[in-house]
Amino acid sequence: MPTWEQFERRVVSTANVLLAGALAATAALVALAVTVSWGGRAALFGLVTGLVTGMFALLRDRLPGAYAAVAGLAVAAVATPIASAFELPREPGPASILALSVLVGAAIRRQPVVWGGLVTAAYAVIVVGSHLLAPATSSGTVTGFAVLGWLGAVTTGLSLRLVDLRRRYSADQVRRDERLALARELHDVAAHHLTGIVVQTQAARIVARTRPAEVADALAEIETAAAEALTATRRVVGVLRDSGDAPPTTPQPEGLADLVRRFPGPPVDLRTPPEYASGAAWPPELATTVYRIVQESLTNVARHAPGARQVSVTVESPVDGVLTVRVADDGPATSSGLSSGVLSSGVMSSGVMSSGVMSSGSSHGLLGMRERVSALGGTLTAGPAPGGGWVVSASLPAPGARGSSAPAGTSDEAGTVR
Amino acid sequence: MISVLIADDQAMVRSGLRLILSDQPDIEVVGEAADGVAAIEQARRLRPDVCLVDIRMPRLDGLAVTRALAGPGVAAPLRVVVVTTFDLDEYVYGALRDGAAGFLLKDAGPALLAEAVRAAYAGDSLISPSITVRLLRHLTAATTVDTIKPWGKLSDRELDVVRAIARGLTNQEIAAELFISLSTVKSHVSGIQTKLGVRNRVEIAAWAWQTRLVS
Numbered sequence: 001m002p003t004w005e006q007f008e009r010r011v012v013s014t015a016n017v018l019l020a021g022a023l024a025a026t027a028a029l030v031a032l033a034v035t036v037s038w039g040g041r042a043a044l045f046g047l048v049t050g051l052v053t054g055m056f057a058l059l060r061d062r063l064p065g066a067y068a069a070v071a072g073l074a075v076a077a078v079a080t081p082i083a084s085a086f087e088l089p090r091e092p093g094p095a096s097i098l099a100l101s102v103l104v105g106a107a108i109r110r111q112p113v114v115w116g117g118l119v120t121a122a123y124a125v126i127v128v129g130s131h132l133l134a135p136a137t138s139s140g141t142v143t144g145f146a147v148l149g150w151l152g153a154v155t156t157g158l159s160l161r162l163v164d165l166r167r168r169y170s171a172d173q174v175r176r177d178e179r180l181a182l183a184r185e186l187h188d189v190a191a192h193h194l195t196g197i198v199v200q201t202q203a204a205r206i207v208a209r210t211r212p213a214e215v216a217d218a219l220a221e222i223e224t225a226a227a228e229a230l231t232a233t234r235r236v237v238g239v240l241r242d243s244g245d246a247p248p249t250t251p252q253p254e255g256l257a258d259l260v261r262r263f264p265g266p267p268v269d270l271r272t273p274p275e276y277a278s279g280a281a282w283p284p285e286l287a288t289t290v291y292r293i294v295q296e297s298l299t300n301v302a303r304h305a306p307g308a309r310q311v312s313v314t315v316e317s318p319v320d321g322v323l324t325v326r327v328a329d330d331g332p333a334t335s336s337g338l339s340s341g342v343l344s345s346g347v348m349s350s351g352v353m354s355s356g357v358m359s360s361g362s363s364h365g366l367l368g369m370r371e372r373v374s375a376l377g378g379t380l381t382a383g384p385a386p387g388g389g390w391v392v393s394a395s396l397p398a399p400g401a402r403g404s405s406a407p408a409g410t411s412d413e414a415g416t417v418r
Numbered sequence: 419m420i421s422v423l424i425a426d427d428q429a430m431v432r433s434g435l436r437l438i439l440s441d442q443p444d445i446e447v448v449g450e451a452a453d454g455v456a457a458i459e460q461a462r463r464l465r466p467d468v469c470l471v472d473i474r475m476p477r478l479d480g481l482a483v484t485r486a487l488a489g490p491g492v493a494a495p496l497r498v499v500v501v502t503t504f505d506l507d508e509y510v511y512g513a514l515r516d517g518a519a520g521f522l523l524k525d526a527g528p529a530l531l532a533e534a535v536r537a538a539y540a541g542d543s544l545i546s547p548s549i550t551v552r553l554l555r556h557l558t559a560a561t562t563v564d565t566i567k568p569w570g571k572l573s574d575r576e577l578d579v580v581r582a583i584a585r586g587l588t589n590q591e592i593a594a595e596l597f598i599s600l601s602t603v604k605s606h607v608s609g610i611q612t613k614l615g616v617r618n619r620v621e622i623a624a625w626a627w628q629t630r631l632v633s
Contacts (some may be wrong), residue, residue: 199434
């Protein structure tokens with residue numbers, strides 16, 4: 001079941017493809033029109049500014065902060081006096097307007113208020129300034145289009161910002177409610193059992209005084225009750241820890257082999273150290289984390305690397321108390337082809353699109369993995385491998401885990417599955 | 419001998435309370451019930467002097483049990499002490515309205531437990547006064563009373579007695595504090611109960627807190 005984030009990412013990638021098409025089409029049509037009325041030089045200038053700002057518009061999510069918006073606006077701002085000097089159309093062309101509106105709208109939505117305000121103001125200055133620099137004979141049509149673009153950017157950016165805000169708020173609310181409900185349940189469960197234990201203990205003291213022979217029975221009852229209380233508390237806390245799409249609460253060593261066997265994607269080469277298969281060598285939270293990393297990585301492979309032919313999952317014995325997990329695929333998707341793909345054709349190829357989804361898609365799952373790993377004091381890295389494919393690698397401190405004296409090499413315990 | 423019925427869904431709480439109470443020379447546990455329905459049935463059959471009733475029970479909760487045994491309109495009400503796990507229970511007002519003679523924490527301890535049973539039986543003091551007064555104080559802020567009865571019905575002397583009761587004083591302590599005899603205190607208390615239309619001491623205390631006669 002796709003989450004809202006996944007759905008939104010899909011919408012955004014589709015929108016980016018449409019945007020690229022619209023930019024290219026607008027740039028081409030305008031270039032044609034300008035060639036007829038102004039000559040080829042003007043058309044080329046307009047085409048270049050349009051495509052450069054357009055490129056920043058398509059890269060807006062990849063550049064940090066408001067850089068893309070600032071860069072696009074800078075290009076438009078520099079282009080105006082140059083155009084003025086060479087007696088070319090001063091106003092940003094329709095392709096530039098489209099690109100700048102997307103950039104400014106995105107900045108208003110995502111960036112801090114100060115940055116949003118600054119780029120909005122800069123955009124207005126460019127629109128008004130270029131209109132003032134234009135000769136009096138120039139028709140107001142292009143400026144009118146620019147004003148519309150500015151208004152569109154502001155309204156869309158603000159409404160999307162509001163939507164984001166509301167969604168974050170309601171997510172926070174849900175989390176808070178959930179936490180409160182769990183706290184209440186934990187308290188109720190603990191209090192219920194502890195009350196019984198207290199009453200029973202008070203009674204046991206009376207028994208000790210009046211019928212000493214029966215004290216052992218009373219103590220046994222108290223012990224049972226305390227054990228029950230512990231179990232009940234663990235159950236509630238278990239719910240707290242493993243909410244949502246939780247794996248089995250205590251993944252067993254054979255869990256990884258099972259997980260790999262169930263994996264619907266390409267064949268998986270699973271290598272685990274011998275003591276992992278024998279079980280009980282690691283503390284449960286370590287085993288759970290290893291399981292989660294492998295699970296999340298395989299999920300990402302299945303979703304975002306359709307071209308992968310082979311996946312390797314390697315869990316290595318703790319060396320100097322540090323255990324490593326590495327999941328690598330040989331999927332062909334890389335993000336390096338993006339800019340050339342956009343610039344050369346103006347239309348994204350499907351390969352570029354899938355890599356776009358991949359980096360943002362795995363970053364979401366990565367967040368969860370990274371949280372889990374850092375909670376245990378470990379580190380996690382993920383990224384494209386030098387020879388192609390994607391690698392997720394984690395180092396986890398393994399306190400008290402046996403096998404640190406064993407060689408770092410791995411045994412081919414589970415072997416290649418499928 | 420004060421006969422007591424224990425109603426609680428936890429077997430270990432029942433057996434613990436039974437052991438604690440049976441250790442007292444003047445208290446006898448005559449029955450145990452694991453749910454509300456059984457509690458009512460046993461209470462009607464055994465007619466114990468005091469019923470200790472847990473609030474959270476299967477089939478019928480402690481409030482319904484209290485209502486059935488001591489509520490408004492019950493012909494021969496029994497003395498019901500509500501036994502709770504939590505010292506801030508949202509059911510307190512309901513229990514009061516349903517005729518409970520007082521509240522007690524389950525883990526109050528053998529001494530307080532026995533005292534509470536004796537107090538419920540004698541009716542001359544609040545049951546676990548410190549807890550009850552704290553609960554009542556909480557109740558003032560949390561609830562609005564449907565009809566606040568005017569203080570005017572009561573004489574100044576009776577209002578003094580009401581204030582003392584609300585603070586958790588026993589009849590004997592009230593007598594000492596107001597320099598009157600114990601029998602005068604008792605007649606004041608029964609006069610107050612008649613005038614306010616309440617059934618027991620804890621209701622007098624609740625009335626005092628709700629009307630902000632004490633604060």
